Amino acid sequence: MIGPVWVLVGPTLFILTLGLLFGEVSNSSSDVFIPHLTIGLITWTLISGFVTGSTTVFQRNRAQIMHGGMSLLNIAAVDVIRTIIHFLHQIIIVIVVFVIYDLNVALNALVALIGLMVLVINGVWLTLFFGMVGARYRDLSEIVTAVMRIAFLATPIIWLPAERGAGGIMGAFLTYNPFYHYLDIVRAPLLGHVVTLMSVQVVGGITITGIVVTYLFYRRLHFRVPLWV
Amino acid sequence: MKSLIEVDCCSLSVPVFQPNDRQLMTNPLQFIADLYLSRTQRGVVNLLDDISLKLEPGERLGVIGANGAGKSTLLRLLAGIYAPTLGVLRTRGVVKGLFDISLGMNPEATGLENVYIRGLQMGYRLNEIRTMIPEILEFSELEEAIERPLNTFSTGMRLRLAVAVSTMKAPDVLLLDEWIGTGDSSFRDKLRERMHNFVDESGGLVIASHDAPLMRTLCTQGVVLEAGRIVFQGDLEESLDFYQQKVVKGKRSVGARLL
Numbered sequence: 001m002i003g004p005v006w007v008l009v010g011p012t013l014f015i016l017t018l019g020l021l022f023g024e025v026s027n028s029s030s031d032v033f034i035p036h037l038t039i040g041l042i043t044w045t046l047i048s049g050f051v052t053g054s055t056t057v058f059q060r061n062r063a064q065i066m067h068g069g070m071s072l073l074n075i076a077a078v079d080v081i082r083t084i085i086h087f088l089h090q091i092i093i094v095i096v097v098f099v100i101y102d103l104n105v106a107l108n109a110l111v112a113l114i115g116l117m118v119l120v121i122n123g124v125w126l127t128l129f130f131g132m133v134g135a136r137y138r139d140l141s142e143i144v145t146a147v148m149r150i151a152f153l154a155t156p157i158i159w160l161p162a163e164r165g166a167g168g169i170m171g172a173f174l175t176y177n178p179f180y181h182y183l184d185i186v187r188a189p190l191l192g193h194v195v196t197l198m199s200v201q202v203v204g205g206i207t208i209t210g211i212v213v214t215y216l217f218y219r220r221l222h223f224r225v226p227l228w229v
Numbered sequence: 230m231k232s233l234i235e236v237d238c239c240s241l242s243v244p245v246f247q248p249n250d251r252q253l254m255t256n257p258l259q260f261i262a263d264l265y266l267s268r269t270q271r272g273v274v275n276l277l278d279d280i281s282l283k284l285e286p287g288e289r290l291g292v293i294g295a296n297g298a299g300k301s302t303l304l305r306l307l308a309g310i311y312a313p314t315l316g317v318l319r320t321r322g323v324v325k326g327l328f329d330i331s332l333g334m335n336p337e338a339t340g341l342e343n344v345y346i347r348g349l350q351m352g353y354r355l356n357e358i359r360t361m362i363p364e365i366l367e368f369s370e371l372e373e374a375i376e377r378p379l380n381t382f383s384t385g386m387r388l389r390l391a392v393a394v395s396t397m398k399a400p401d402v403l404l405l406d407e408w409i410g411t412g413d414s415s416f417r418d419k420l421r422e423r424m425h426n427f428v429d430e431s432g433g434l435v436i437a438s439h440d441a442p443l444m445r446t447l448c449t450q451g452v453v454l455e456a457g458r459i460v461f462q463g464d465l466e467e468s469l470d471f472y473q474q475k476v477v478k479g480k481r482s483v484g485a486r487l488l
Contacts, residue, residue, distance in 0.1 A: 064332065065310070066310060066328070067328050067332050068308040069326075133253075137253035138251050139251075139254055143253065227243050
């Protein structure tokens, strides 16, 4: 009985296949690429889980909303927690990779925990915000799904940036890609790199703006959501 | 004593959406406009119009009206799901709607797990739920089946479990959209007794129903709704009479028009 461990099978196969394939075609060594890929992919699952889940959260919980008793914030929290639990299972893969490649985790890897906390905070406002807008505009979920598919390719998960932070032709994909910065505040400390000041600024700016805007929207719109779903 | 519920000139008006209004891509700026500018551009429907009523402790109010008169909408307003567009709604204590007794139950989870899920959703704490379990098992007669997935339960068993959990603790004001009372004949009596006890323990009741005999046994006050307005308010018996007459008259006038 492997039960919940099933959620590990998909990402493991993905990492194995890509790891082998890229080991063949590129000259980067697998002990750099595989940890990069693993942490990237699993952190990406968390980020994209928040984003894609957020747009339909209130439609999916229509029955609950129409029954009363649970606030929108509660309903959003349930969704966020479910995504986090899913993510926590997948951390096992990261640990296994660290053991296999005998990577040392320095003390500053604890910064990654702060990074994760920031991701979760963003997950909360994002779920509330996109949840409200998505309840009103049903095509938002389609738009977001399409964007996330491209963002996955544009973010250095299955490829290595030439130089960290600003590398060659891919520079723009890093600088102007918020997902890269969100990913890097978790990944860089774990791989023994320093989180760039730019990442901190971008993530901090988006987080604060997001919380403020969501608060304003929530105050103005939350009582209308039952009419929309 | 203060009223349990005080509805003061409440209206609920809802903008009418055209299919295209719900697509962000057809008009991205509409969203901002909706927020700050163009409330007047859209057609508006009054689901509830200038509703005023009071529920004193111990009173039981029957909401009477044809389909689409706004009975469920009124209950949702009282439950705090819809906020009134105009007017003030004041409630005291726990106002709880029991609109869907099996809400949130997960067919994959066991009966016992569903007791916890349902209990948490109703706002109980884990240790409260734990103390409720013996009584839930006794009422639902599911001691043997409780560890099995809900999927394997018969409809009757599910209903028994749902009723048992949903009626554990009476709120200050109970809101009911139609009476809960189906199941096989042996259970029906037990269910009726349980529901009546539940209503008795609640501080007040608001029920919407089409079942006049039931309302006579339950309610003290009545209110008749028509197209979102209160057209009559008073004693239950008078309210039922008023509604009956209106319906009879209404039918006659339709008949006259046909002739």
